[in-house]
Amino acid sequence: MEWLGLHFTTELAESGQVILQCVHDPFLVLLAYLVACASCFATLDMAERINHAQKPASQRLWRWIGAGCLAGGIWAMHFIGMLAFQAPIDVHYHLPITLLSLLIALCASWLAMHTLSLPTLNFRQCCKASIIIGLGIATMHYVGMAAMRSQATAYYHPGLFILSIMIAIGASLAALLLASYLRNGLGIFHQLRKCAASLVLGAGIMSLHFTGMAAFDLALPTGSQLTQPGENNHLQLGLTVAVMTLLIIGSCISAALADKKLQHKDRDLLRVNSLLTQLDQARMSLQQVAHYDALTNLLNRRGFNQLFAEKLLERTHAGGMLAVLFLDIDHFKRINDSLGHDAGDELLKVLARHIKSSVRSHDDVVARFGGDEFCILIDLHDRDEARQMAQRIMLKMKEPIELSGRRMVMTTSIGISVFPEDGKTCEELLKNADLALYQSKDGGRNGLNFFSANLKARAMLELQMEEELRHALREDTGLMLYYQPILDLKTDQVSKLEALIRWQHPVHGFLAPDRFIGIAEANGLITELDNWVLRKACADLGELARQGCGHLKIAINCSPLTLAREELSDEISLALRSAGVEPHRLELEVTESALMGNIAETLVLLQQIRALGVSLSIDDFGTGYSSLAYLKRLPLNTLKIDRSFIQDIPKSTQDMEIVQAIIVMAHTLHLEVVTEGVETFEQYQFLECHGCDFVQGYLLSRPIPLTELQPVLNEINQRKHSYSVRRLGLAHGTSALT
Structure with a gap:
């Protein structure tokens, strides 16, 4: 079989043929291998660039550059390998056929780069492409061999010829798989793997070439005159081709490296821009959160x-x-x-x-x-x-x-x-x-x-009063307790005292509770104030006992805020122990509104206080809920009728009926009744006639400090029931009612 002047026969003629002994220049062979490895590395690098290129135009550019590097490298390797071939006859090469082999190499290389540019590459696609690429590279090799011109005839061994084609296909498949695998990756280890793959692929391409050369024989008819080879410049030409090819490949690799760095910078810039965008969005979100209300979307x-x-x-x-x-x-x-x-x-x-x-x-x-x-x-x-x-x-x-x-x-x-x-x-x-x-x-x-300006003045006054009240509580100065006697109508003796707080203000003078209790409640001082009253009242109970009045009880008021505190029971117990006072001598007055705030929790706290032995009284009865359902559940001892029901007696028949009903109801619930605000003898007489247990008011005495209490108690207790009250109203009417 003959193609392009090449004879593909299984055997040479039995006679009349002389087989020429040919050798290869080792240096040029090594140089050809170096060029093959460089072209393979460039191919792997270009495949990586194609994979990372984001624009189609960039992908096309790197596809053609990769095809050029691969085709130029393979062709240069083949050309240098042919230059390394040394025969004992004159050999030269036909230029058009040599250039045709370069074109074939370029077509096969473009197909390889096109295959590697696919987004996904499976094994079947690699196999199909490797067959075409391998055949193309083998064709390039044997077309290049056909460009050889000499007086000898070239023959090929079919077995080695087919083996060289199989090597070409296998090397192409290996190249596609390695390039597909290595087109993603970063770091030094990735570059080392590319170098190792380049050495392997270079060896594969060299195997194709030299397998083809092993299949090649030159034969002369017997008796032919040998044309001695003239002086050639194969070494210089091989070095020139190698240097030019390596320079081109090196330039392409440098361009790929520069593009890679630029792409990394672009990615960094995109990442920075993305981060800046995210930061702007985060800033806007934070600004939204910082300046707008999440519920109503109004400004905060x-x-x-x-x-x-x-x-x-x-x-x-x-x-x-x-x-x-x-x-x-x-x-x-x-x-x-x-x-x-x-x-x-x-x-x-x-x-x-x-x-x-x-x-x-x-x-x-x-x-x-x-x-x-x-x-x-x-x-x-x-x-x-x-x-x-x-x-x-x-x-x-x-x-x-x-x-x-x-x-x-x-x-x-x-x-x-x-x-x-x-x-x-x-x-x-x-x-x-x-x-x-x-x-x-x-x-x-x-x-x-x-x-208005007076609002500001009042606010400033309240602020100043708050600061001064804090100072008074902290330093225990200015605050004092006054006591108003409570008369037991059954024994005609004073048996209780109601503790009423007063404040000797350094600027505003003597202040009643209505001037500062509201300030204390509004600013969280009321519990501290109630605790001060508790401790002071217990201390005064101890003093009364030392003065021979150990039978007297003291009733103290408890605000709703204080009654809501779980610690109240422990504070009462501590105050009693510290003063050495029996618990039954202390009575706690609470309002209806405070009791109804949270009846379940309040009931538990009141039961704890009653368990201590402290008496409980409901204050200002009739002005709040006045619920019998609650009254029968609460552990109370005393019910205190508000002064508003007394002040119009005996003129108001309706008030008289209300007071009578309250007294009857309280006694039905086994509660003692205290009526406050008693200022006239007629009021006293009405309450006594209708079974009231205790009375309290200016008719008996104004609130007085502890130091002045003993003479007033002696005067009240020494009077007889038959006429003492009327005399008290006449003798003390001026001092009591003013």
Whole structure:
């Protein structure tokens, strides 16, 4: 068989043929292997670049560069290998056929790079492509061999010829698999694996070439005149081709490396841009969280204060007025307590929409300060604009709201301060609007009030009183207990004293409880004040015992806040032990409202106090719930009728009937009755006739300090029942009633 002048026969002619002995230059063989390895490394690198390129144009560019490196490397390896071939005759090469072999190598290499550019590459695809690529490379080899021109005839051994083709296909498959595997990876270890793969693939390509050369024989007819080879420059030409090929491959690898670095920088820039975008989004989210209320999407206190400061600065320079409206939803706590916090949140959303719809424009700032407090900042020309807006909001609030299957109407209290009349700073205006709000609450709620100077003066006074009360409690100075006698109508003797606190203020003088108890309750001092009264009363009980009055009891008042504390029982026990006083000499007075706050917990606490031996009295009976269902459950000893039912006796028949009914009811429940506020003999006589157990009031004595108590007790106790009261009313009428 003959193709391109090459004879593919199984055997040479039996006679008339001389087989030429040919050798290879070891240096050029090694140089060819180096070129093959370099081209394989470049191919692996280009496959990696194709895989990492994001744009189609970049993929096409690196596909052609990779094809050029692979084709140039294989062809240069083959060409240098042919230059390394040394025969005893003159050999030269036909240039067009040599260039045709280069074109064939380029086509096979492009197919290889195209295959490696596929997003996913399975084994079947590799096998199909490796067959075509292997045949292409083998074709390139044997076309290059066909370019050889000499007086000898070339023959091939079919077995080795087919083996060389199989090697070409196997090397192509190995190259595709390794390149597919190594096109993803980073680091030095990845580069070392690419180098190792390049050495293996280079050896495979060299195996193809030299297997083909092993299948090749040159034969001359017997007696032919040998044409001696002339001086050749194969070594120089091989070095030139190798250097040029390596330079081209090195340039491509350098370009790939530079592109890889640029791509990493681009990725870093994209990552940085992505991080910056995420940071911007996070900043916006944080700003949203920091400046807006998550429930109503209104501004929160921080966001409001920022806009408030900006508007205030603008108005300070440009002139004009601002109004701050402070809103508080009336009795909102009852919604949370009865319907739950989820229902309360839904209600707040509706109310926020009501408030937002009541303002005039986007220039008006609406914020939720927390809980059920809202604040509005508006521009205005006169104070009536603020009043009209407040009235509009109050009217909108009264629209019925459907919530949890209920139809309800809410109201709001509003306090208003105006810039610049009521303040020049954000803090001052907000504080003054808050003071006006509390004025609205104190006025019965569902109303509005503008700030006035007297509100600030009262607030400053209360603040000063709070600080001074704290100092008085801390240093135990200024506070004192006064005692009002309680007469036992059965024995006509004083058997109890009610402890009433007084404060000798360093500036305002002698203060009654109504001047500072409210301040103590509003600022968390009431429990500390009650504890001081408890300890002082127990100490005075000890002093009375030393004065021979060990039979006297002292009744002390207990505020609702103190009664809600679980520690109260332990504090009473400690105060009694510290003073060395019997528990039955102490009586605790509590109001109806305090008892009804949490009846289950209160009942447990009262039972603990009764277990100590301390008596319990319900104070101001008739002004609160007056529930018999609760009274029969509570471990009480005494019921105290409020003074409001006594002051119009005997003029008010209705009050007389109410008092009679209360006394009968109390005795039915086995409770003793104390009536306070007794100021006239007629009141005394009425209570005595209708079975009241104890009386207390100015008819007997005003509250007096412990040091003055003994003479008054002696005077009251020495009188006889028949005429002492009338005499007391006549003799002490002036001092008792003034």
